Amino acid sequence: MLISITSTTPDATDLGYLLHKHPDRVRSVDVGFGKAHVFYPEATPDRCTATLLVEVDPISLSRRRKGSQTQSLEPYVNDRPYAASSMLSVALGRLFGSAMAGSCEARPELVDTALDLEIEVPVVAATGGEEVLRRLFEPLGYEVGCSALVLDDQFPDWGDSRYLAVHLSGSVPIQSALQHLFVLLPVLDGRKHYWVGPDEIDKLLRRGGDWLRSHPDHEFITRRYLRFGGLAREALARLSDGIDDSDRVDEAQDVAEAEVERPLSLNEQRTLAVLAAVERAGGGRVADLGCGEGRLLQRLLDQSFVSALLGIDVSIGALERAERRLRLGQMSERRRDKLELAQGALTYADDRLVGVDVATVVEVIEHIDPERLDVFARVLFGRSAPATVIVTTPNSEYNVHFERLTPSRLRHGDHRFEWTRSEFQNWAVEVSEQYGYSADFLAIGPDDPETGPPTQMVVFRRAEMAL
Numbered sequence: 001m002l003i004s005i006t007s008t009t010p011d012a013t014d015l016g017y018l019l020h021k022h023p024d025r026v027r028s029v030d031v032g033f034g035k036a037h038v039f040y041p042e043a044t045p046d047r048c049t050a051t052l053l054v055e056v057d058p059i060s061l062s063r064r065r066k067g068s069q070t071q072s073l074e075p076y077v078n079d080r081p082y083a084a085s086s087m088l089s090v091a092l093g094r095l096f097g098s099a100m101a102g103s104c105e106a107r108p109e110l111v112d113t114a115l116d117l118e119i120e121v122p123v124v125a126a127t128g129g130e131e132v133l134r135r136l137f138e139p140l141g142y143e144v145g146c147s148a149l150v151l152d153d154q155f156p157d158w159g160d161s162r163y164l165a166v167h168l169s170g171s172v173p174i175q176s177a178l179q180h181l182f183v184l185l186p187v188l189d190g191r192k193h194y195w196v197g198p199d200e201i202d203k204l205l206r207r208g209g210d211w212l213r214s215h216p217d218h219e220f221i222t223r224r225y226l227r228f229g230g231l232a233r234e235a236l237a238r239l240s241d242g243i244d245d246s247d248r249v250d251e252a253q254d255v256a257e258a259e260v261e262r263p264l265s266l267n268e269q270r271t272l273a274v275l276a277a278v279e280r281a282g283g284g285r286v287a288d289l290g291c292g293e294g295r296l297l298q299r300l301l302d303q304s305f306v307s308a309l310l311g312i313d314v315s316i317g318a319l320e321r322a323e324r325r326l327r328l329g330q331m332s333e334r335r336r337d338k339l340e341l342a343q344g345a346l347t348y349a350d351d352r353l354v355g356v357d358v359a360t361v362v363e364v365i366e367h368i369d370p371e372r373l374d375v376f377a378r379v380l381f382g383r384s385a386p387a388t389v390i391v392t393t394p395n396s397e398y399n400v401h402f403e404r405l406t407p408s409r410l411r412h413g414d415h416r417f418e419w420t421r422s423e424f425q426n427w428a429v430e431v432s433e434q435y436g437y438s439a440d441f442l443a444i445g446p447d448d449p450e451t452g453p454p455t456q457m458v459v460f461r462r463a464e465m466a467l
Helices: 014-019 058-063 086-095 129-140 174-189 199-214 218-226 229-241 246-264 266-280 295-300 316-326 333-338 370-384 396-401 421-435
Strands: 002-007 027-030 034-043 048-056 115-125 143-150 160-172 284-289 306-313 339-343 358-362 388-394 437-444 455-462
Touching: 002 014, 002 174, 014 034, 014 048, 014 174, 027 086, 034 086, 048 086, 086 174, 115 174, 129 143, 129 160, 129 174, 160 174, 174 199, 174 218, 199 218, 199 229, 218 229, 266 295, 266 358, 266 388, 266 437, 266 455, 284 295, 295 306, 295 316, 306 316, 306 333, 316 339, 333 339, 358 370, 370 421, 388 396, 421 437, 421 455
Parallel strands: 284 306, 284 358, 306 339, 358 388
Antiparallel strands: 002 048, 002 115, 027 034, 034 048, 115 160, 143 160, 388 455, 437 455
């Protein structure tokens, strides 16, 4: 399946900054049900096109279904590799998640800039045809063009299929265009190719935001996107109350991830493992990067081996929740002097991290776009260079043990990736060799002989400290 987004706004190659994908390179990722690739057929100052190609493997996908006894050919003969659907929506979120969130570190002034865009989707599964297509996109400011695809050009009497070739054009910010496509492609299809649970409400509100609330067909969109009446009613109630802020969505996604991992008490095991690693490293000045709402900070604050504590997170809302959790306003002056909370991004140089003894990065790197991990490593290991860095991340091999997860789903809605053990170790060894650290790997949680543990941890120690 294909989708192409073209900017004709000078300089058109600014599209590469917004999408976080360089026009001279092909970017490929595994999306669970196949491979997705981003490439640029053209990139000139006057016209720049980014194309997303998704290669779905329907045979492999069908064979991974547990307990399926069907004798039908449907799992093997279907439109999934060709027609834009919820699978394309998943790929958009995986590859363009930062752009969809409104992030553009290199050129932040571009985020709110309306671009002259042309969007081509050669095959769209459209339940309701052209009428529904226009109902969905025209109120958002697009000019809509489409043509029906015949069932079989050898048998014209059979008539048209339910598939459309779609062309959209309009002047909109790229963030808005991606959000519109992410939500409305599954709505056009009228079905989803994965389990729809309560976390889909948060995903809809996160990507829908104000444009969905003001859309004249917001109820139709909500009901089609969520499929189940109870979920749709809750989403519509939250829309009418104006509850769609990203902090609440992030909090709900954290809850969803915790529910997946709850049978293992994994959060507690992670916390204890990190506390022990900080103590072995000698403690001192400790920074928790991506501190969230302060669960680890709360435990570190009580440790005698921690002399000073810095919590950094990109989300102001998360830091406000951390203040409430830690009861900052009720702390004694001595404890308050020990702690600092600060807003910051992990891919920007931060003078506050220079001189830190131990940095903890707990369940954070998987929220960073893979192509930005080298910047994260350069900022943390190269510039700040703490004596010890402790990193944890999910082990994707273990996901088969979680009943709540389908094969294509990640544990958290904002994860950009989840690594296998070998992928994590390869990254950690490369970082340690490049910046002069040693790397020791530890398992957190039950260490299955086939899949390994649910969480993997590495403790980096600067070479001179390891002597």
